[in-house]
Amino acid sequence: MAATSGAGRPEKRKAITRAATAVFGREGYVRASMDAIAAEAGVSKRTVYNHFADKETLFLSVALESSGELTEKIRDLVDRHLGKIVDLRQDLTDFAVDRARAVLSAGDHGALGRAIRAEVANIPADVLEAWLEAGPVASLRDLAERFEALAGRGLLVVDDPALAAEQFTLLTFHGVAERSFWGAVPVPDEEVGRIAALGVDAFLKIYGAPAAG
Amino acid sequence: MAATSGAGRPEKRKAITRAATAVFGREGYVRASMDAIAAEAGVSKRTVYNHFADKETLFLSVALESSGELTEKIRDLVDRHLGKIVDLRQDLTDFAVDRARAVLSAGDHGALGRAIRAEVANIPADVLEAWLEAGPVASLRDLAERFEALAGRGLLVVDDPALAAEQFTLLTFHGVAERSFWGAVPVPDEEVGRIAALGVDAFLKIYGAPAAG
DNA sequence: GTCTATAATGTGATAGAC
DNA sequence: GTCTATCACATTATAGAC
Numbered sequence: 001m002a003a004t005s006g007a008g009r010p011e012k013r014k015a016i017t018r019a020a021t022a023v024f025g026r027e028g029y030v031r032a033s034m035d036a037i038a039a040e041a042g043v044s045k046r047t048v049y050n051h052f053a054d055k056e057t058l059f060l061s062v063a064l065e066s067s068g069e070l071t072e073k074i075r076d077l078v079d080r081h082l083g084k085i086v087d088l089r090q091d092l093t094d095f096a097v098d099r100a101r102a103v104l105s106a107g108d109h110g111a112l113g114r115a116i117r118a119e120v121a122n123i124p125a126d127v128l129e130a131w132l133e134a135g136p137v138a139s140l141r142d143l144a145e146r147f148e149a150l151a152g153r154g155l156l157v158v159d160d161p162a163l164a165a166e167q168f169t170l171l172t173f174h175g176v177a178e179r180s181f182w183g184a185v186p187v188p189d190e191e192v193g194r195i196a197a198l199g200v201d202a203f204l205k206i207y208g209a210p211a212a213g
Numbered sequence: 214m215a216a217t218s219g220a221g222r223p224e225k226r227k228a229i230t231r232a233a234t235a236v237f238g239r240e241g242y243v244r245a246s247m248d249a250i251a252a253e254a255g256v257s258k259r260t261v262y263n264h265f266a267d268k269e270t271l272f273l274s275v276a277l278e279s280s281g282e283l284t285e286k287i288r289d290l291v292d293r294h295l296g297k298i299v300d301l302r303q304d305l306t307d308f309a310v311d312r313a314r315a316v317l318s319a320g321d322h323g324a325l326g327r328a329i330r331a332e333v334a335n336i337p338a339d340v341l342e343a344w345l346e347a348g349p350v351a352s353l354r355d356l357a358e359r360f361e362a363l364a365g366r367g368l369l370v371v372d373d374p375a376l377a378a379e380q381f382t383l384l385t386f387h388g389v390a391e392r393s394f395w396g397a398v399p400v401p402d403e404e405v406g407r408i409a410a411l412g413v414d415a416f417l418k419i420y421g422a423p424a425a426g
Numbered sequence: 427g428t429c430t431a432t433a434a435t436g437t438g439a440t441a442g443a444c
Numbered sequence: 445g446t447c448t449a450t451c452a453c454a455t456t457a458t459a460g461a462c
């Protein structure tokens with residue numbers, strides 16, 4: 001906290017973090033320059049250093065922030081698609097498609113996630129853990145809770161909800177993530193839909209309730 | 214070819230590519246310096262530039278080379294573990310564990326794969342395609358062929374061997390790859406084994422022959 | 427091997443805006 | 445008065461040419 005904050009107007013700080021998110025996502029940590037971030041934020045470089053101690057602090061700060069925001073976005077998708085089940089297969093597929101889009105679409109937080117994954121060897125262990133906890137791990141937990149509820153209603157047969165959530169994510173999301181290199185290379189919408197549908201097929205073979213076939 | 218080759222002893226060239234693989238893998242593309250590569254190869258920087266036009270050419274060259282070598286390694290594992298099936302579940306699990314180790318173990322080609330994934334936005338499309346074709350896509354095809362053979366012998370029920378190979382890889386490998394950030398963060402052996410076993414469980418629920426239970 | 431050109435981070439100093 | 449923009453600056457590191 002003490003290192004990241006300081007004096008200054010909050011609006012400036014917001015402009016800086018938004019610019020940093022964009023530039024780090026576009027260029028990656030090493031290539032991104034503080035000059036470029038300052039320019040994109042419309043402030044002077046001095047002002048950036050007034051708000052953030054150094055480049056690394058700025059990067060880790062926006063990484064954590066962005067991680068939490070993406071988790072909230074995904075939580076909304078979980079609620080929207082898996083809150084009230086109409087057609088389980090369809091709802092799961094829709095969720096898979098929307099999540100892939102939310103994480104991997106170009107302009108968004110996904111680009112920063114790519115930068116973080118690229119820099120992971122240079123990120124302090126405790127910060128990395130905090131990022132995981134605010135991001136991927138939290139989303140997995142949200143999904144696991146939902147699966148547990150669905151199992152309670154007899155729609156799924158699930159022993160270990162955390163495992164089911166992870167395997168659902170692997171089958172419906174990681175194939176797209178890998179193919180698009182976490183959003184760096186575009187994947188056509190129809191391809192995303194196809195992969196999601198096939199992933200849900202496989203998932204339901206593992207965890208589907210026999211009644212629903 | 215013309216850009217990557219030149220005069221000079223082949224032994225020097227080999228030393229350079231080996232050093233470049235190590236340094237690029239350790240530091241990533243941007244951070245790696247040509248000085249460090251020359252030093253690690255035990256040659257002068259001038260010699261490096263005699264063999265490779267520039268930094269980018271050197272990187273792309275070792276990327277392709279390493280991709281092919283890793284594919285061969287994995288092909289050996291496919292043959293060893295899935296050539297003669299003794300206990301299908303056990304053989305699949307052993308293969309999954311060995312592959313994860315081969316790709317993600319620290320000193321190996323896996324580190325370079327991480328660097329490539331980090332740089333993917335700056336890699337020319339045709340080179341990226343060649344890298345995919347020599348690496349991940351080729352390995353997937355090898356595995357698909359093997360699954361098709363196993364299906365022919367009644368050990369698996371497989372409609373689409375390519376899909377089965379991809380889903381096997383997702384279930385048994387990508388969970389570890391993601392958790393370790395493609396080898397940047399170590400994952401305990403027992404955790405790798407646990408994930409592999411759970412992945413094979415799921416895979417056999419989808420594709421297992423009913424006879425074998 | 428040496429040298430040049432370039433570009434990066436982070437630091438002052440000063441003068442102006444809210 | 446406090447925060448800001450502008451400019452200049454020292455330091456360091458790099459790619460690549462001679």
